[in-house]
Amino acid sequence: MPEQERNYKYLLLAVATVLLTLLMSIAAKQGGKIDPTEGFLQDVLMPVQKVILAFTHKIDSTINYVSEIRRLGVENEHLETELAQLKAKEHVMIEIWNENVRLRKLLDLPPAMEEFNLLPARVVARDPSNWYETMVIDQGTEAGVQVGSVVVTNAGVVGRVNKVSTRSAEVLLISDQRSAIGAMGQTSRDVGIVKGGDSGGDCRLVYLPRSATIRTGETVITSGLGGVFPKGLVLGRVAEVSAEDYGLGKFARVQPAVDLDHLEEVLVVIGS
Amino acid sequence: MEFSGKRFLMIAGSMLGMLVLQSTLFYNLRIFGTRPDLILAVVGSIALLRGWAQGLLWGVLGGLLEDLITGSLPGSHALAKSITGFILGLLEGKVFKENTLLPAVALFVGSLIEGIIFFMAAGAFGHIKWSFITALRRTVWPSAVVTAVFAPVVYRLCEHLYEPPRFGQRGRSL
Numbered sequence: 001m002p003e004q005e006r007n008y009k010y011l012l013l014a015v016a017t018v019l020l021t022l023l024m025s026i027a028a029k030q031g032g033k034i035d036p037t038e039g040f041l042q043d044v045l046m047p048v049q050k051v052i053l054a055f056t057h058k059i060d061s062t063i064n065y066v067s068e069i070r071r072l073g074v075e076n077e078h079l080e081t082e083l084a085q086l087k088a089k090e091h092v093m094i095e096i097w098n099e100n101v102r103l104r105k106l107l108d109l110p111p112a113m114e115e116f117n118l119l120p121a122r123v124v125a126r127d128p129s130n131w132y133e134t135m136v137i138d139q140g141t142e143a144g145v146q147v148g149s150v151v152v153t154n155a156g157v158v159g160r161v162n163k164v165s166t167r168s169a170e171v172l173l174i175s176d177q178r179s180a181i182g183a184m185g186q187t188s189r190d191v192g193i194v195k196g197g198d199s200g201g202d203c204r205l206v207y208l209p210r211s212a213t214i215r216t217g218e219t220v221i222t223s224g225l226g227g228v229f230p231k232g233l234v235l236g237r238v239a240e241v242s243a244e245d246y247g248l249g250k251f252a253r254v255q256p257a258v259d260l261d262h263l264e265e266v267l268v269v270i271g272s
Numbered sequence: 273m274e275f276s277g278k279r280f281l282m283i284a285g286s287m288l289g290m291l292v293l294q295s296t297l298f299y300n301l302r303i304f305g306t307r308p309d310l311i312l313a314v315v316g317s318i319a320l321l322r323g324w325a326q327g328l329l330w331g332v333l334g335g336l337l338e339d340l341i342t343g344s345l346p347g348s349h350a351l352a353k354s355i356t357g358f359i360l361g362l363l364e365g366k367v368f369k370e371n372t373l374l375p376a377v378a379l380f381v382g383s384l385i386e387g388i389i390f391f392m393a394a395g396a397f398g399h400i401k402w403s404f405i406t407a408l409r410r411t412v413w414p415s416a417v418v419t420a421v422f423a424p425v426v427y428r429l430c431e432h433l434y435e436p437p438r439f440g441q442r443g444r445s446l
Contacts, residue, residue, distance in 0.1 A: 009324055013358050016332055020354065023347035028397040045292060045341065052296040127342045128294035130306055130411045131390070134343035162343065170343050177401045197402060199410065200305070261300060
């Protein structure tokens with residue numbers, strides 16, 4: 001009997017392992033599609049997650065408001081000064097923009113920067129595991145969101161849509177270890193790839209040549225190479241530049257421009 | 273393996289509730305930058321208390337629930353958690369259940385096993401881009417430590433749920 005029982009339990013474990021491996025291989029082949037069960041569960045749980053998250057943000061903002069009321073006064077004054085300076089700069093920018101459009105027309109060149117249609121979405125949940133950096137938003141195929149749609153905020157790039165159902169979508173953040181985006185230094189124009197999964201939620205700009213002149217503090221933008229992310233979107237700022245092992249090239253640690261841990265609303269690029 | 277519908281719903285509901293709270297209210301609650309794997313703590317505690325069959329069952333169910341709610345490859349957490357639940361369940365009857373250190377030590381080892389299996393399973397389908405050493409350093413090791421910290425509390429709660437009939441009481445059929 002003990003022998004039989006031992007065989008039975010290992011048989012059960014083997015059956016479970018085979019079935020779950022089969023499930024993984026089927027799911028892996030589906031790519032970005034959310035299977036009906038997953039989509040249903042995500043859509044059903046979304047209102048509950050929305051309420052809990054709204055409650056969490058309310059508590060957070062109340063605590064922040066009380067503790068930071070003095071600092072906010074000083075910051076407000078500083079921001080007003082900055083706003084006045086930026087307004088003055090904006091007029092110059094508009095002049096340069098118009099000149100750029102005129103000259104491009106003259107040379108018969110297509111516009112370098114696209115204008116986007118943006119869809120606002122609310123963050124309803126985050127991946128609680130320690131392996132992935134994803135979040136769920138409350139807009140899906142019904143609103144025009146597709147797999148690969150780019151997600152941004154006014155500060156910069158958040159990530160891209162990884163999976164989508166009718167009323168929700170899963171966004172792969174730029175800090176996820178599976179994320180890789182064509183990028184370049186805004187000033188140095190050094191081209192590389194920004195990969196997620198670095199320590200502390202940072203990213204890493206890799207495949208930089210030894211001759212790269214990128215510096216600490218430089219803004220990193222999307223290069224447009226790869227076709228998913230349009231050119232010129234802000235990814236982050238260089239925190240540190242180091243040499244690769246064996247000195248073959250360089251890499252830079254990049255701090256994302258967006259505070260990915262405290263996102264409440266995002267914008268989905270649904271067309272240009 | 274005795275079956276109780278009410279207890280089944282309670283455990284499944286608790287797991288779902290834990291996942292929803294961890295993905296919303298407690299998302300930023302981290303120790304050393306890591307979140308505890310509460311689902312594994314429940315699976316491991318049940319396995320230690322009730323044996324390999326329940327460890328395997330709750331590993332599959334808890335893992336599948338996690339796979340469906342999070343962004344992981346469906347089946348990957350279920351596979352890792354079911355094997356871990358099965359292994360921890362083999363300890364049932366061989367260790368002193370009242371020992372306070374038991375859940376912490378068992379869940380620490382269980383979490384390491386779960387992390388390595390998950391790395392291999394999800395990695396085989398291209399869902400992990402880290403090297404083994406990076407995954408061990410960034411996720412597997414810190415997660416094992418933090419899960420072990422929470423394990424005694426979860427173990428006591430599960431123990432309460434599976435409280436055996438006391439002398440003079442009728443056997444519970446819940």
